[in-house]
Amino acid sequence: MTQITEQTITYRQAVREAMSEALIKDDRVFLMGEDVGRYGGCFNVSEGLLEEFGEERIIDTPLSESGFTGCGIGAAVVGMRPIIEIMTVNFSLLAADQIINTAAILQYMSGGQFNVPVVIRMATGGGKQLGAQHSRSLEGWYAHIPGLKILTPATIDDARGMLWPALEDPDPVLIFENTTLYNSEGILTGNEGEVDIQKAKVRREGNDVSILTYGIGLQKSLKAAEELSKEGIEAEVVDLRVLRPLDNETIFSSVSKTGRAVIVDEGWKSGGISAEISARITEELLYYLDNPVERICGMDVPAPYARHLEQASLPQPETIVKTIKKMGGLHG
Amino acid sequence: MGKFTMPSLGSQMIEAKLIQWHVKPGDTVKKGDIIGEIDTEKGLIDIEVFEDGTITDLVAKEGEVIPVGSVMAVIGEEGEADKAEMKTTEASEKKMQKVREDDKQKSETKKSIAEKKELPSQRIKASPLARRVATDLNIDIRKVEGSGEAGTIHRKDVEEYARQRVADETFEKEADMAEHLSKVEKKSMRQSIAAAMSKSNKEIPHYYLETDIDMKATVKWLTNENKNRSVNERLLPPMLLIKAVANTLAEVPQLNGFWTDEAMHIEEGIHVGFAISLRQGGLVIPAILNADMKSLDEIRSDFVDMVTRAREGHLRSREMSSATVTITSLGERGADKVYGVIYPPQVALIGFGKITDRPRAVDGSIGIRPMLSTVLAGDHRATDGHTGSRFLEKLNNQLQQPETL
């Protein structure tokens, strides 16, 4: 990896730099999506890339998710390394057939003749009063599909570093970037070196309860952990980073230590990734649990438009704090 | 002469329950007398004798179910024994036995069926982790008190229980030790006291300083203070003396400590030992730890607790060996003054006598004041009269201002 000096940048910049680096290092890499070129990207992520790399590497596509996603998959099959940008996860539903029925299973169905080394980046999440059709978090839903890898970078380092190994991966990788994170700032340490796309990471150590989360949930969980610390409850915050395949080892190691698990997930509660994690914990660690596994998730409603209702339907630090404080057996 | 058997009161009847006897052995009966009641399918029925005689034996017991034809009673002429009848009675007695046993079995089977139906209705609410920890620590989880919702037992509850159990076991061990020690001491207590006394006298060059402390202020304060206290919070003079001595030692620490290895070691903690006599004879000297840092109320409760346990033989060994200085008070026993003997390796002993009214010069005239004779015994190797006098002076000051204790 190239040397990166410590600097404070935004998440958005981190992603941009990651793409920049990839475009420089590997000729097979190109970016395609709606408004990624002349407009600089709907969320400004690809600003300046068209000027730097030209029309053949930064491609503005027609308004047809199914079309350009299929196109990108095809390009990948014949040897390119496309980065497909789908504006938001909500629109990816129009490309669902391409992703799920082709990209995910082509290698399997072709008996190994074809693999699909495609990377699909999507913005995800709600909380911005964009209404029910534009506020979903479907990363957990995609994590249900065998054949896909699901990444959810939550930190600057991960936003900067997860793209390259995703591109190197011979199979389809979906990267979900929470829109609220784009503006967040942080220090790019570069100390991570080669960022892996397999393991979860403990972001904060603690002995009383394990908070398992990803994406925007990380910030909220860390905030909650700070609050809890004031009352003598030390929470361990685990950034899952990869929703498929889940890093069982890190999850189990944390929960067996603390005896308590709380999953924070913006996706809807019923049938979400939180349920999958909860089931795994119970299967593996029943005799280490001092309390039932708690899940703090998005409410099972279409995203409200009104601000206060939308906020109420999403996990918040206060909810996390409240839920944990109610767990029996804590000394705090 | 005859045996009275269970009558058959219908072709279907096989047995009936004897509800009660109306006669007892020795009663004279005539033909037709009603001697008891039985309960048959047809209801309660009186049973009557068919001959004259005297009831000699009531074989059947009230409440028993008796088969038709079994002997229920024996009726004879007064005093007459009928051996042949006895044999038959024995046979029916055996029959009765079997009936009784059958009944017993029946009710037992009923009971066990009922028990089986009563499946575990009491499930203990405990987290899987708590259960595992309990198993690991060999604890019966049913004994643990749960702190969670609806009394759910969590890990920390089991751990707390384990800790408490260890503490209790330790306490029991200590209590046993103290009891053992006190038992041993009762026997050889006289000897060990004697030994300590001679050792003390032999090795320790004692000096004695005495003074009379005017206790008017203290007695007055005490009386007033106790007016506002219920009887179980009463302050007694010894409690004040302990606090006064402790406070004084904080200012004159040279008297608080041990003489060992040819040198004085002043102790930081002021643990005041108090000599307590036992009813069976003998002396124990438990200590109130850190008496200078405790409030009067804390000293009060420590003191009460210690005296009670001392007299019950439940002192803990560490309480018996911690004193850095000792107070002895024989005042109530009638002695005016006490010239005590220091308990090595301590270097001082304060002896208090009885509070007696004595004439004293007060403000130029003679007044009667309650005076307390105080004698300080000091180890001349560790301190001299100068230090001792300072101590007594300061002690006096403390007791002139009891409200500051």
Add this chain to the structure above:
Amino acid sequence: MSTEIDTVVSKHLHRIAPEADLDQLNSDDDLGTTLDIDSMDFYNMMVGISEELQIDIPEEEYGQLRTLKSINKFLSSQKERDEG
């Protein structure tokens, strides 16, 4: 009833001085000198009696309660007052 008071007093007295022969005791005997009971014993006994009979013993009375007679008299009058 005064017999209840007698029972309670005897009980606590016996607790303090188990070896004492209470039958030999005259109601006017000073318990301290006769049974060798010191101030701590008195205290324990009074606390026990006070708690069991739910009668408080005020400071002014405390010092006077040295004989069975005075103790009984005080407790009876207190009880009558409470019940009255």
